[in-house]
Amino acid sequence: MGNKGAIGLIDSGVGGLTVLKEALRQLPNEELVYLGDTARCPYGPRPAEQVIEYTWQMAEFLMKQNIKLLVIACNTATAVALDIIREKLPIPVVGVILPGSRAAVKTTKTRRIGVIGTQGTIKSGSYREAILSKTAEVTIFDLACPKFVALVESNETRSPIAKKVVAETLQPMRRNKVDTLILGCTHYPLLRQLIQSYMGDEVTLIDSGAETVGEVSVLLDYFDIANPDPAKQGACHFYTTGSTKLFDDIAQDWLEFPVHSKHIELGEKP
Amino acid sequence: MGNKGAIGLIDSGVGGLTVLKEALRQLPNEELVYLGDTARCPYGPRPAEQVIEYTWQMAEFLMKQNIKLLVIACNTATAVALDIIREKLPIPVVGVILPGSRAAVKTTKTRRIGVIGTQGTIKSGSYREAILSKTAEVTIFDLACPKFVALVESNETRSPIAKKVVAETLQPMRRNKVDTLILGCTHYPLLRQLIQSYMGDEVTLIDSGAETVGEVSVLLDYFDIANPDPAKQGACHFYTTGSTKLFDDIAQDWLEFPVHSKHIELGEKP
Known part of the structure; x- marks a missing residue:
């Protein structure tokens, strides 16, 4: 120490x-x-x-x-x-989960928060639990994005395929009209531009890391x-x-x- | 507990x-x-x-x-x-001093940080010390604003005199061309609009509270x-x-x- x-x-x-x-x-x-x-x-x-x-x-x-x-x-x-x-x-x-959750609660105005992460993270319900331990007055939408990590680990974040995968995966999230989206996987900030551009400028991305x-x-x-x-x-x-x-x-x-x-x-x- | x-x-x-x-x-x-x-x-x-x-x-x-x-x-x-x-x-x-200092270090891009506070706070050098304990690569400008607390405690934040006092007091700070200004007194967010408008939109105000x-x-x-x-x-x-x-x-x-x-x-x- x-x-x-x-x-x-x-x-x-x-x-x-x-x-x-x-x-x-x-x-x-x-x-x-x-x-x-x-x-x-x-x-x-x-x-x-x-x-x-x-x-x-x-x-x-x-x-x-x-x-x-x-x-x-x-x-x-x-x-x-x-x-x-x-x-x-x-x-x-x-x-990395509590800091991201805190930032989302602090940021949201419409009280509609989205969370994207790996299957393991989303299945664990940890973000949902962490956010609800702060406030019950929010609606949370979560979505597993199993293909995102592979794009990053293979250094493909700038390929046309990445753009296509991001759009296809996030389609159901865009429909939820969240104003705050937690990048609930530390790989995702490497895809930040693609995610921001697909979700729109009015959505604030929270980099949990x-x-x-x-x-x-x-x-x-x-x-x-x-x-x-x-x-x-x-x-x-x-x-x-x-x-x-x-x-x-x-x-x-x-x-x-x-x-x-x-x-x-x-x-x-x- | x-x-x-x-x-x-x-x-x-x-x-x-x-x-x-x-x-x-x-x-x-x-x-x-x-x-x-x-x-x-x-x-x-x-x-x-x-x-x-x-x-x-x-x-x-x-x-x-x-x-x-x-x-x-x-x-x-x-x-x-x-x-x-x-x-x-x-x-x-x-x-309230370390949280405000941390946020300023996180926010600044030009690495020019301003601090405003009471005479006691500025004289103590606490913000300067807290910021420099995080990073030596910043220039810090501090300024005591002894008249601001009285404006707030007398509920005069919307009076024309408040606007005048804010402008007169902050004049030397505006010349420093900081991109981040710490409101180093918990009274000051009640004067936030006047301070922001005088300092300009390109300056990010940090509410230490x-x-x-x-x-x-x-x-x-x-x-x-x-x-x-x-x-x-x-x-x-x-x-x-x-x-x-x-x-x-x-x-x-x-x-x-x-x-x-x-x-x-x-x-x-x-």
């Missing part, structure tokens, strides 16, 4: 990089360690027990890297594993573990269980600086 | 009502107890020891009302008393003390050390529902 430790971020793949990018902007003093379980991505269709097991393996790996706070930068993992991981670890653990950094900042201050001095140059470390080449390509494109990830193996060898 | 307790809010006068209004919107399940020390307002020009003493008297009064979390909804009191009150109380205590409710929400969830059920109708209680008539007039106008405050005395009788 202590003010000099790093902030750990874990995700099923590259989606959590949207949270990391926001952390670099809002918390430039902090050292960051990112782990993407790209080899076993997507988590969305997996059974809850498996997601819990994989998330725990990632958390264990980062605990060995001297982290002072852990962000589960993956909605699917947050939905099923946040409480368990929080109970097991001696450091603050932050998920970006909102999460606000919660991280609150807890760093509350527990007095923020780093008061600027982080060293390049104080950002990346690990992936999959191809470092593909990870670096997507990461560099999104973060706009050179990324050199390291490959690691998690769990039992097959 | 426990999920059923109320959230306490204290301010030197009516300014903290801007925080309360936001809490009603973002946290409709929570019971709120507000105390405004109107009789001894403004706190801005008072010496730090006196502000600490007054703030402590307010906190003690609310602790007897079964509060589970305390918001120091006053920038002057936050600047000098937050650490001391937090150390003394067994419940989470939230101030509204941002504070986000921090309250994070801590309610983190410590698992949020109220999961809708609050009872009228679960909002008001106390003032000054005139209940003047307090109710301003509060009703701002909150848009009937307010019946109770008068209390704090500290030694003179």
Whole structure:
């Protein structure tokens, strides 16, 4: 622990990089360690027990890297594993679902909120539950978008096929006339322009990952573990269980600086 | 403590009502107890020891009302008393300076941030310190606006004199070409339209009080003390050390529902 430790971020793949990018902007003093379980991505269709097991393996790996706070930068993992991981670890653990829910309640004027996410996240009902724990006076529409993660992980967010998939998938959501739409998967901000353009400018998109950094900042201050001095140059470390080449390509494109990830193996060898 | 307790809010006068209004919107399940020390307002020009003493008297009064979390909804009191009150109380205590600072760092694009507040707040350097603890890569311009609180407490925010005072006071700030301006006093959102119109639409105003409710929400969830059920109708209680008539007039106008405050005395009788 202590003010000099790093902030750990874990995700099923590259989606959590949207949270990391926001952390670099809002918390430039902090050292960051990112782990993407790209080899076993997507988590969305997996059974809850498996997601819990994989998330725990990632958390264990980062605990060995001297982290002072852990962000589960993956909605699917947050939905099923946040409480368990929080109970097991001696450091603050932050998920992405409550921050996104809070921001949506704060933003909506018509009180019609949409949520899109993976099958796992939507099936868990976690966003619905989190929003309704804040206020009963809203109508919530949720929709699983099982094809979105693959578009991002294959670095296809700018292809014509992406535009078509986004439009086809979101068609039922557009009919709900929500004024606020939660991007309930950290991969989705990489499709933000396509989603915004299809849903229309009058819909406010909530980037649950970006909102999460606000919660991280609150807890760093509350527990007095923020780093008061600027982080060293390049104080950002990346690990992936999959191809470092593909990870670096997507990461560099999104973060706009050179990324050199390291490959690691998690769990039992097959 | 426990999920059923109320959230306490204290301010030197009516300014903290801007925080309360936001809490009603973002946290409709929570019971709120507000105390405004109107009789001894403004706190801005008072010496730090006196502000600490007054703030402590307010906190003690609310602790007897079964509060589970305390918001120091006053920038002057936050600047000098937050650490001391937090150390003394067994419940989470939230101030308004860090949330406003965080929001400004998140918002600015040109990295030129303005801060306006009372003499006490600006003199304390608390905003400057809080912002620089997040990032060194910003230029901060601060300005004390000693006449603003009186305009609000005398219910004169719509008078031509208010427009003139706002313009005269903010003239040096407009020259700094900031893109983000922190309203570093919870009274100032009641002058928001005048301030926005004088500063121009390209300047984003940060309502530190509204941002504070986000921090309250994070801590309610983190410590698992949020109220999961809708609050009872009228679960909002008001106390003032000054005139209940003047307090109710301003509060009703701002909150848009009937307010019946109770008068209390704090500290030694003179």
